[in-house]
Amino acid sequence: MQSLVSVDQLEVHFAVRTGFMQSMFGKETPVVRAVDGVSFELGKGEILCLAGESGSGKTTTGKAILRLVEPTGGKVLYEGEDVRSYNRLRLRAFRQEAQIIFQDPYESLNPRQTVFSTVAEPLEVNNLCRSLAEKEERVAQALVDAGLHNPRELFLRYPHELSGGQRQRLAIAGALVLDPKFIVADEPVSMLDLSIRAGILKLMVDLRDKKGIGYLFITHDLSLAWLVSDRIAIMYLGKIVELGSADKVIKEPLHPYTRALVSVIPTPRRKVITQQSLLKGETPDPVNVPAGCRFHPRCPEAKPRCREAVPLYREVRPGHFAACHLLDS
Ligand SMILES: Nc1ncnc2c1ncn2[C@@H]1O[C@H](COP(=O)(O)OP(=O)(O)O)[C@@H](O)[C@H]1O
Ligand SMILES: [Mg+2]
Numbered sequence: 610m611q612s613l614v615s616v617d618q619l620e621v622h623f624a625v626r627t628g629f630m631q632s633m634f635g636k637e638t639p640v641v642r643a644v645d646g647v648s649f650e651l652g653k654g655e656i657l658c659l660a661g662e663s664g665s666g667k668t669t670t671g672k673a674i675l676r677l678v679e680p681t682g683g684k685v686l687y688e689g690e691d692v693r694s695y696n697r698l699r700l701r702a703f704r705q706e707a708q709i710i711f712q713d714p715y716e717s718l719n720p721r722q723t724v725f726s727t728v729a730e731p732l733e734v735n736n737l738c739r740s741l742a743e744k745e746e747r748v749a750q751a752l753v754d755a756g757l758h759n760p761r762e763l764f765l766r767y768p769h770e771l772s773g774g775q776r777q778r779l780a781i782a783g784a785l786v787l788d789p790k791f792i793v794a795d796e797p798v799s800m801l802d803l804s805i806r807a808g809i810l811k812l813m814v815d816l817r818d819k820k821g822i823g824y825l826f827i828t829h830d831l832s833l834a835w836l837v838s839d840r841i842a843i844m845y846l847g848k849i850v851e852l853g854s855a856d857k858v859i860k861e862p863l864h865p866y867t868r869a870l871v872s873v874i875p876t877p878r879r880k881v882i883t884q885q886s887l888l889k890g891e892t893p894d895p896v897n898v899p900a901g902c903r904f905h906p907r908c909p910e911a912k913p914r915c916r917e918a919v920p921l922y923r924e925v926r927p928g929h930f931a932a933c934h935l936l937d938s
Pocket of ligand 2: 667668669795
């Protein structure tokens with residue numbers, strides 16, 4: 610598969626603001642290791658899912674790839690080119706080709722902008738239309754591509770007049786109008802009713818099939834990841850602990866953390882299991898990352914070695930990567 614995005618040892622550390630007294634006494638500034646050495650490849654037209662609990666660094670990874678937050682280390686290649694080497698013009702083109710869709714369409718949409726101006730704005734900012742007729746045509750097409758019918762009847766509506774699902778489709782239309790090749794979809798259906806989730810997910814998969822768009826699909830819900838993605842990467846405290854084909858990761862998970870996540874996926878026979886029953890221990894804190902394997906304080910299978918040495922992230926089986934000492938023996 611041709612590479613679309615290649616991420617190499619990406620790192621985003623945030624300095625936590627501390628009080629005057631603390632800096633007076635020369636205490637070290639604490640650092641949030643939001644993303645702490647993440648590497649993966651995303652192919653053209655591939656759907657790669659980044660899954661893991663809240664706070665594991667998924668959103669920050671997505672934003673750092675798009676340069677919406679500045680990485681503190683590592684490299685991001687887009688179609689083989691280092692995104693940090695971009696000049697202004699190339700960065701502008703990259704910002705058109707690479708889009709982000711957020712969880713909450715209420716937040717990402719301006720309530721005072723009509724449907725038309727919401728979708729037309731990126732065209733205007735980038736000076737992409739020669740006439741009003743052309744602009745209207747492109748806006749209408751983007752709305753149709755996002756699954757909104759009778760687009761011209763929606764032109765003068767406001768976001769609050771739309772349903773939740775329609776609003777998320779509007780946000781998707783705003784991304785599609787620039788003809789992207791890469792979309793970071795950050796929990797795109799988490800705020801939506803169960804009944805309309807499937808439609809939005811199907812739309813995203815269809816767009817991949819029709820337009821060859823590659824996705825980094827971010828979710829805390831592994832059952833969604835299984836449904837839509839080609840491959841799944843599992844993140845824990847700023848690191849990828851496992852990556853492989855969706856089927857292998859769900860059916861033959863290698864890492865104890867993945868096994869814990871998989872075991873709470875509802876199945877027809879086993880509808881609800883509380884998360885707490887499986888993942889014990891303190892909630893992970895990216896300021897105080899545990900030594901050794903960072904999952905060891907919560908790992909049901911931890912051995913003494915797991916407290917001491919950082920496990921190597923390696924290809925355990927063809928195309929299936931994981932970082933766990935238990936796989937070494
Ligand atoms: N701008 C920021 N400043 C400081 N800490 C941040 C910032 N953004 C995110 N974080 C912290 O980084 C960690 C990862 O956050 P995030 O990427 O949002 O995780 P996820 O999307 O997996 O829930 C969290 O502990 C979060 O509080
Ligand atoms: Mg997030």
